Amino acid sequence: MKEILIIRSVSFQQLDKxxxxxxxxxxxxxxxxxxxxxxxxxxxxxxxxxxxxIYPYRDGFKYKNRAFGINDKKFAAVIIPVANITGAGFFxxxxxxxxxxxxxxAVCNVISDIREVEPAAVRLIGIKNGVIxxxxxxxxxxxxxxxxxxxxxxxxxxxxxxDVQ
Numbered sequence: 010m011k012e013i014l015i016i017r018s019v020s021f022q023q024l025d026k027x028x029x030x031x032x033x034x035x036x037x038x039x040x041x042x043x044x045x046x047x048x049x050x051x052x053x054x055x056x057x058x059x060x061x062x063i064y065p066y067r068d069g070f071k072y073k074n075r076a077f078g079i080n081d082k083k084f085a086a087v088i089i090p091v092a093n094i095t096g097a098g099f100f101x102x103x104x105x106x107x108x109x110x111x112x113x114x115a116v117c118n119v120i121s122d123i124r125e126v127e128p129a130a131v132r133l134i135g136i137k138n139g140v141i142x143x144x145x146x147x148x149x150x151x152x153x154x155x156x157x158x159x160x161x162x163x164x165x166x167x168x169x170x171x172d173v174q
Contacts, residue, residue: 012082014041014088014109015090016043021048024055031088044062046064062077065077071105082110087115089102089114091118100138107128
């Protein structure tokens with residue numbers, strides 16, 4: 010039987026809504042959930058979940074962190090539930106999903122729309138995020154130069170004007 014893995018990156022209330030749609034989208038698949046240790050007990054309560062894997066780290070999902078029990082497996086699909094429409098803000102989970110062998114990757118958004126995501130698209134998002142970060146650092150540096158030069162001068166002139174009156 011084929012197996013799908015849901016990386017639990019959202020609340021259990023949202024997973025309650027997403028799980029029936031995921032099950033319908035992937036009929037005849039064994040459903041597994043990867044969750045942090047504090048979510049394992051709740052994840053095991055789902056009758057549709059066959060296996061629960063523990064993410065052994067306290068922090069968020071990171072590409073370099075490996076979860077035990079899934080490294081040697083190949084899943085039919087990895088599903089990443091996201092708490093919004095677009096999936097923005099879940100890049101770390103998308104990137105982490107690349108460390109798992111899977112035939113497909115998909116995002117299931119807050120309204121339970123499921124859309125496939127190609128590994129190349131995840132890498133492009135990473136490149137875009139890097140470019141935006143670098144650009145924002147450069148622009149911040151450029152904006153700070155006039156402040157460093159002119160702000161002390163302006164404050165000095167304001168103080169001098171206050172002293173005159």
